[in-house]
Amino acid sequence: MPVDRGAIDEQLREIGEGERWWEQREFRDLPHILHADEDIRGIVNGRLLGPRRPRVVPTGRWLVVATNLRLIFLKQERFGRKQVEVPLDQIVGMRHTSRLRGMQATIWTTQRRFRLRIPKAEAFRFLGALEAIISRPERHHQNVALPLSSWGPGMSRLAAVPGVSGLISTLTTLSPPDSVPSREFARLEATVERLENEVQRLREQVEFLENLAQERAGGILSLQDTSTET
Numbered sequence: 001m002p003v004d005r006g007a008i009d010e011q012l013r014e015i016g017e018g019e020r021w022w023e024q025r026e027f028r029d030l031p032h033i034l035h036a037d038e039d040i041r042g043i044v045n046g047r048l049l050g051p052r053r054p055r056v057v058p059t060g061r062w063l064v065v066a067t068n069l070r071l072i073f074l075k076q077e078r079f080g081r082k083q084v085e086v087p088l089d090q091i092v093g094m095r096h097t098s099r100l101r102g103m104q105a106t107i108w109t110t111q112r113r114f115r116l117r118i119p120k121a122e123a124f125r126f127l128g129a130l131e132a133i134i135s136r137p138e139r140h141h142q143n144v145a146l147p148l149s150s151w152g153p154g155m156s157r158l159a160a161v162p163g164v165s166g167l168i169s170t171l172t173t174l175s176p177p178d179s180v181p182s183r184e185f186a187r188l189e190a191t192v193e194r195l196e197n198e199v200q201r202l203r204e205q206v207e208f209l210e211n212l213a214q215e216r217a218g219g220i221l222s223l224q225d226t227s228t229e230t
Helices: 005-014 019-023 120-134 137-141 155-159 165-171 182-229
Strands: 040-048 061-067 070-077 080-087 091-098 103-109 113-118
Touching (some): 005 040, 040 120, 091 120, 103 120
Antiparallel strands (some): 040 061, 040 113, 061 070, 070 080, 091 103, 103 113
16 A cells, blocks of 8 residues: 555655655655655665766666665666665665765665765765664674675685685674774775776776777688688
8 A cells, every 4th residue: 555645745844855856756656665664764866876887878867765664766767667675774884975076875785785876965964864774883893794895896706715715704794993084984985996997997998909809800701701702
């Protein structure tokens, strides 16, 4: 049974949002997605980049809704709706950094990593609401197993090296230290992002050279066939 619109309007008023969201197609699907005991804590439009930033194919706009139970990503497409859900109890960490055109939030779960880019004008309120619902003081005293991808590119391959897998499994069960300054996290995130971009650029160059070599090889074979026939 869909959630009553009046209840959703009340939740929007509590977080300082108006009725403008009903004009968006993804939001009009929300009454059929929310549970009866679910409350909206934050809402924003943004771009869901996934574990790696795509360089060629642009990402579309997603409606991002943070509730007291989960994080919901909605995107209306031509023939249907795409929906991604992340239960709050699966989120093991979040970090956000400033970018030229907005804010980028990196969200780690027990399974994968998400990157969300949102406008700076809306970032403060939404990220504040998201941090409030995912922060759990008791997590600082628990050993939460983080996914290998959150430790940086190449960790999965490194873990497969004999003699290293045991060390990697031990490291991933450790909680991050509380005393590390936020500027160090931002510097590390920027370094990882730069390296990922360089790796992706090299992959594109290699792919281009491979395609070029295949085209030239095909042209040479065609010339040889033609000369043979004559």
